[in-house]
Amino acid sequence: MTKDQGQRTALMQQHILSTLQEIVGKDQVTTERADLICYSYDATQQKFLPEAVVFPANAEQISLIIKLANAEKVPVFPRGAGSGFTGGSLPTQGGIVLVTSRLDKILRIDSDNLVAEVQPGVVTEQFQQAVEKVGLFYPPDPASLKFSTLGGNVAECAGGPRCVKYGVTKDYILGLELVTPQGDIIRTGGETMKGVVGYDLTKLMCGSEGTLGVITKIIIKLLPLPEGRKTMLVLFDSIDGAAQAVSAIIGGKIIPATLEFMDATTIDCVRKATGLQLPEAAKAVLIIEVDGEREMLERQAKKILEIVEPLGVVETRVANTPAESEDIWKVRRLVSPSLRKVNPDKFNEDICVPRSKVPDMIRAVEAIAQKHAIPIVNFGHAGDGNIHVNVMIDKKVPGQQEKADQAIEEIFAAALKLGGTMSGEHGVGITKAPYIAMELDPAAVAYMKAIKKALDPNNILNPGKILLD
Amino acid sequence: MTKDQGQRTALMQQHILSTLQEIVGKDQVTTERADLICYSYDATQQKFLPEAVVFPANAEQISLIIKLANAEKVPVFPRGAGSGFTGGSLPTQGGIVLVTSRLDKILRIDSDNLVAEVQPGVVTEQFQQAVEKVGLFYPPDPASLKFSTLGGNVAECAGGPRCVKYGVTKDYILGLELVTPQGDIIRTGGETMKGVVGYDLTKLMCGSEGTLGVITKIIIKLLPLPEGRKTMLVLFDSIDGAAQAVSAIIGGKIIPATLEFMDATTIDCVRKATGLQLPEAAKAVLIIEVDGEREMLERQAKKILEIVEPLGVVETRVANTPAESEDIWKVRRLVSPSLRKVNPDKFNEDICVPRSKVPDMIRAVEAIAQKHAIPIVNFGHAGDGNIHVNVMIDKKVPGQQEKADQAIEEIFAAALKLGGTMSGEHGVGITKAPYIAMELDPAAVAYMKAIKKALDPNNILNPGKILLD
Numbered sequence: 001m002t003k004d005q006g007q008r009t010a011l012m013q014q015h016i017l018s019t020l021q022e023i024v025g026k027d028q029v030t031t032e033r034a035d036l037i038c039y040s041y042d043a044t045q046q047k048f049l050p051e052a053v054v055f056p057a058n059a060e061q062i063s064l065i066i067k068l069a070n071a072e073k074v075p076v077f078p079r080g081a082g083s084g085f086t087g088g089s090l091p092t093q094g095g096i097v098l099v100t101s102r103l104d105k106i107l108r109i110d111s112d113n114l115v116a117e118v119q120p121g122v123v124t125e126q127f128q129q130a131v132e133k134v135g136l137f138y139p140p141d142p143a144s145l146k147f148s149t150l151g152g153n154v155a156e157c158a159g160g161p162r163c164v165k166y167g168v169t170k171d172y173i174l175g176l177e178l179v180t181p182q183g184d185i186i187r188t189g190g191e192t193m194k195g196v197v198g199y200d201l202t203k204l205m206c207g208s209e210g211t212l213g214v215i216t217k218i219i220i221k222l223l224p225l226p227e228g229r230k231t232m233l234v235l236f237d238s239i240d241g242a243a244q245a246v247s248a249i250i251g252g253k254i255i256p257a258t259l260e261f262m263d264a265t266t267i268d269c270v271r272k273a274t275g276l277q278l279p280e281a282a283k284a285v286l287i288i289e290v291d292g293e294r295e296m297l298e299r300q301a302k303k304i305l306e307i308v309e310p311l312g313v314v315e316t317r318v319a320n321t322p323a324e325s326e327d328i329w330k331v332r333r334l335v336s337p338s339l340r341k342v343n344p345d346k347f348n349e350d351i352c353v354p355r356s357k358v359p360d361m362i363r364a365v366e367a368i369a370q371k372h373a374i375p376i377v378n379f380g381h382a383g384d385g386n387i388h389v390n391v392m393i394d395k396k397v398p399g400q401q402e403k404a405d406q407a408i409e410e411i412f413a414a415a416l417k418l419g420g421t422m423s424g425e426h427g428v429g430i431t432k433a434p435y436i437a438m439e440l441d442p443a444a445v446a447y448m449k450a451i452k453k454a455l456d457p458n459n460i461l462n463p464g465k466i467l468l469d
Numbered sequence: 470m471t472k473d474q475g476q477r478t479a480l481m482q483q484h485i486l487s488t489l490q491e492i493v494g495k496d497q498v499t500t501e502r503a504d505l506i507c508y509s510y511d512a513t514q515q516k517f518l519p520e521a522v523v524f525p526a527n528a529e530q531i532s533l534i535i536k537l538a539n540a541e542k543v544p545v546f547p548r549g550a551g552s553g554f555t556g557g558s559l560p561t562q563g564g565i566v567l568v569t570s571r572l573d574k575i576l577r578i579d580s581d582n583l584v585a586e587v588q589p590g591v592v593t594e595q596f597q598q599a600v601e602k603v604g605l606f607y608p609p610d611p612a613s614l615k616f617s618t619l620g621g622n623v624a625e626c627a628g629g630p631r632c633v634k635y636g637v638t639k640d641y642i643l644g645l646e647l648v649t650p651q652g653d654i655i656r657t658g659g660e661t662m663k664g665v666v667g668y669d670l671t672k673l674m675c676g677s678e679g680t681l682g683v684i685t686k687i688i689i690k691l692l693p694l695p696e697g698r699k700t701m702l703v704l705f706d707s708i709d710g711a712a713q714a715v716s717a718i719i720g721g722k723i724i725p726a727t728l729e730f731m732d733a734t735t736i737d738c739v740r741k742a743t744g745l746q747l748p749e750a751a752k753a754v755l756i757i758e759v760d761g762e763r764e765m766l767e768r769q770a771k772k773i774l775e776i777v778e779p780l781g782v783v784e785t786r787v788a789n790t791p792a793e794s795e796d797i798w799k800v801r802r803l804v805s806p807s808l809r810k811v812n813p814d815k816f817n818e819d820i821c822v823p824r825s826k827v828p829d830m831i832r833a834v835e836a837i838a839q840k841h842a843i844p845i846v847n848f849g850h851a852g853d854g855n856i857h858v859n860v861m862i863d864k865k866v867p868g869q870q871e872k873a874d875q876a877i878e879e880i881f882a883a884a885l886k887l888g889g890t891m892s893g894e895h896g897v898g899i900t901k902a903p904y905i906a907m908e909l910d911p912a913a914v915a916y917m918k919a920i921k922k923a924l925d926p927n928n929i930l931n932p933g934k935i936l937l938d
Contacts, residue, residue, distance in 0.1 A: 454923030
């Protein structure tokens, strides 16, 4: 167990700070209050002040920091861009925030073997642009990609719209270099497409939210860049129609690159906030994008429109140019900013259910919203059943937070009852940790805790996350 | 530590046997020598006699067996079909062989969600046929698929020719039910396409060779069955030509379903053993199969042939019917039986290198073969750099086994030097365990051992595998 903040002096002991400075250089450690505040929060808007923030330059420095932390029993909280939705990088126990921003190099892109090697601090979109320049493709596309880092994406196993066809971050991670919770530098996996020597520590690290090691290098599998893409916006007169469309398209042997969904409340929000013309009869929207060989796209788009036609289509917009495609995606991107007009405080829960259960899930959410009389807005990745359920409240109104808490627990219960999970891509962090026993067997939690304890006996690395250790 | 066989009485103690009989029923436990022999070996041809063989019917019985084994400190060796190439299921320390053959039900195939749930003893090919009947597709296709089980495939993370396009077994495993090394029944993952709640125990189990849990249920992701396939046999006048063809095809943005390779020695073997007409000038063969939308296949096949044409093509055979496709695959299937004509004893090492390094690897193997004056035959999955390097000797000839041992170590060293791994799909088991330190950092091995020890403190479950614990 680490000492909690109360037991330690409010400021980090001087000899620890001095050693940190020796390791990374004097100007790469800060204890300035303004700096500490900058690294005290993430996308959850929760705040925990660290005692020091360090900016190591390489794995060797990180190894020394972790060894120091073990010796001194000070917790270390690795952090990419801090764009997580569940508090995975928050310094909940003070200690040291270890920022990976200086490890920001794309080390190589190997077009022969469709492999790249990067440092963890590379921003996802910058990496995507770099590989696309040489005709390659890195599919995972979390909404945060303009600022989130690849290291954070691996730690959280980030998803995104394209996952319905292409899978999630972990499907693209071949190998890692990492610093273990006891400060050893190890390599896991490798750069081959296959490898079965020893336990798969690479995949174990994906989604372990920085609790089992600090990622210092990532070997990434790439794909050839699809020749083209074609985007369609289809408006349905009911949620059931849209949901049936999802199943029917995939049943028709087409797995589109994206199958994004918005419910009636989402459409209303977008309409009100932006003045965008969307017909009143539209109660659900699908944004469908196919990609691949150019000669195939028109045919696939036509087939999709035939499949969905009998399912209550109100209107269809097919993009014929990149600009028109951009117009369609604009509708999707307007969702998040629009929601704030409903209510100022948003709790975005990314439950995931088997895709055929999406209508049941939406109905369950509607009932929960009605019961507690708070707006809940649903949109997200219908193709893989990963719906973002946004509970919208105003914390300043007495009783609303309590209602939201109750609603969120009921939403998780509904997802689990339908064979789903409480998180498809955001992780557990601290916000979902209290609910983990709803989803996992006690023995499974014990199995996970045994792994954490074996690898991090001093509970130094990102303690207090996922398992409530 | 488990007691070794020497310390125990040669026969299992009567009270343990009685309890086993109570758990699974009297007729589902055997200690008959003839039965023990049947479960003493796998595809390595090594033999270790167990003390008892049990055939449990369900997870509850397996849980009781494992709890008994912990109480009595008797090792348990889970076993599917025993088709492994590295001894992963061998009862190296006597004890109990736990056979999954009675857990052989396909529990459900869910066409709406492209998911199936099966018991571990289902034979891979039978499962493939069952899902194909309803228009679905389970890609992993290890050569053993006619008899290997899905549980064994998961435990070893089996591969196969189609992995170049479709990935390996672990890419299709969404969730598991398993009995932990201490006898708890837990579920990992789920049936959704995404899920990030807790550590990814599902992927950790894939390829852990039965050392971290006994798989009792598997939730499998399926794909829509491709509309059609087209097979081509291309004969090259050099290995370099064939290897360049692999890179050029993928560089041309086509990822075929298979890209199988045979070297000159392999062609010779097939020619001599079967009388099959293959031109003398052919020094390397690629079997290329594309699959997908019918309208795309002809175009892709044509493009592939254009790409490879300048690379020293001696002859091309394109299948226009399923029967002609079958004829081409017959060439590939004749390889293994043909090899025994070279020499009676085969050591099949499935090294894997980045695909651009395949020619370097083949040259390194040729030099090793020359140095030790023993035939080494190369074929396999060139598309993902996973070459099966077959060291062919006659154990009865004095000195040949020693030469083979030396050659194998040099082959591993060559693969590692090229950025590869000593096993792409066969696993470590006992045959590669002595070499594991050539590939893994000592700290990585320690990290893996810490996991094993934390989960299996009595070292009961499949001890002595992978990590030489």
